[in-house]
Amino acid sequence: MMINGITHTLHLAPMAELTTPALREVVKKFTGNVVLYSEMLASGAINAKAPHNEPLIKRYDFDTPFCYQLVGNNPAIMANAASVLQDYGCDGININMACSAPHILKTGGGANLLCNFNLAKAVIAACRKNVRGLLTVKMRAGFHDIDLLFLRQFVSMLQDEGVDAVIIHPRAAKWGFTRKAHWDVIEAIVTAVKIPVIGNGDITNAELAMQRLQQTHCDGIMIGRAAVQKPWIFARCQALLQQQSLSLSLDIEEIWIEVLENIQSMLPARLHKSRAHRFCAYYHKNVTFGHTLFSSIRQCSDINDMIVLIKDYFKRNEVERIKIV
Numbered sequence: 100m101m102i103n104g105i106t107h108t109l110h111l112a113p114m115a116e117l118t119t120p121a122l123r124e125v126v127k128k129f130t131g132n133v134v135l136y137s138e139m140l141a142s143g144a145i146n147a148k149a150p151h152n153e154p155l156i157k158r159y160d161f162d163t164p165f166c167y168q169l170v171g172n173n174p175a176i177m178a179n180a181a182s183v184l185q186d187y188g189c190d191g192i193n194i195n196m197a198c199s200a201p202h203i204l205k206t207g208g209g210a211n212l213l214c215n216f217n218l219a220k221a222v223i224a225a226c227r228k229n230v231r232g233l234l235t236v237k238m239r240a241g242f243h244d245i246d247l248l249f250l251r252q253f254v255s256m257l258q259d260e261g262v263d264a265v266i267i268h269p270r271a272a273k274w275g276f277t278r279k280a281h282w283d284v285i286e287a288i289v290t291a292v293k294i295p296v297i298g299n300g301d302i303t304n305a306e307l308a309m310q311r312l313q314q315t316h317c318d319g320i321m322i323g324r325a326a327v328q329k330p331w332i333f334a335r336c337q338a339l340l341q342q343q344s345l346s347l348s349l350d351i352e353e354i355w356i357e358v359l360e361n362i363q364s365m366l367p368a369r370l371h372k373s374r375a376h377r378f379c380a381y382y383h384k385n386v387t388f389g390h391t392l393f394s395s396i397r398q399c400s401d402i403n404d405m406i407v408l409i410k411d412y413f414k415r416n417e418v419e420r421i422k423i424v
């Protein structure tokens with residue numbers, strides 16, 4: 100995907116309560132070559148200028164390239180919200196047709212738009228009129244199941260309506276996270292449309308990311324959960340893209356505490372506990388007894404108490420602090 104004349108292959112997946120500036124900053128420290136996304140933002144709340152959204156909208160110097168992700172299903176409301184977000188400064192607006200969480204489906208947004216072709220088309224047409232930068236769509240490969248014929252028609256419609264790139268998580272919405280991501284679907288869509296196709300789903304390491312790129316000829320790779328556990332994953336991907344080898348000496352404790360301290364300094368106190376727990380739910384997998392440590396962390400409301408537990412863990416398990424990848 101081209102942004103300001105530069106091709107961007109790597110994308111950090113938008114994830115509610117996870118892709119906070121706290122995580123984005125650390126991802127960017129490892130490599131600049133990754134497109135960042137905000138947490139999902141509800142179009143109605145954006146238009147209402149709801150104060151609770153301010154910390155989720157705030158953009159930092161490291162947030163570049165940066166896209167806001169918008170969810171909703173009313174064309175006029177979505178188009179207006181896209182304008183509002185654009186005025187905050189960003190490289191693009193991403194429309195969420197991927198979320199399968201029941202509270203989002205109930206509102207008619209997220210993956211529900213896959214069930215209403217004409218409404219999805221109207222949402223894109225309205226947003227396209229207001230978005231000067233990139234307009235992209237993140238979508239599941241189907242709602243109840245994957246239907247390749249439907250998917251081709253749907254992505255062709257997005258292309259015809261002026262969408263600049265499509266990100267496909269090749270699972271049906273109703274599958275949630277069960278079954279595996281069907282990457283053969285990505286390959287089929289790449290050959291069917293002209294716009295860039297970015298593949299997403301179940302990438303766990305840089306080598307697999309390269310394998311998926313080569314197999315499917317897709318234009319980019321988006322990584323979600325593995326990037327929370329390994330915020331350095333894009334640096335390794337970038338090195339492989341440049342046919343270089345990269346060995347990183349990581350201080351697992353330092354990175355952990357940095358994200359938690361970022362949460363404290365970048366987000367309001369009401370979000371500290373939820374965002375810290377969310378991050379630790381993935382990052383704890385980097386250490387042998389992480390499960391037990393995470394159980395203790397979940398008892399804490401205050402990030403300072405979580406940090407005490409983490410420091411104590413590494414004092415007792417010093418050999419786990421430095422990891423070479």
Ligand SMILES: Cc1cc2nc3c(=O)[nH]c(=O)nc-3n(C[C@H](O)[C@H](O)[C@H](O)COP(=O)(O)O)c2cc1C
Nearest residue numbers: 112113114115139197237268300301302322323324
């Ligand atoms: C906790 C969590 C929150 C998520 N929130 C969003 C979201 O707000 N918007 C979205 O498009 N996808 C969301 N996703 C889906 C991810 O962006 C991504 O498509 C999915 O995790 C598959 O990629 P992965 O296997 O690399 O994690 C979320 C996923 C998780 C695990």
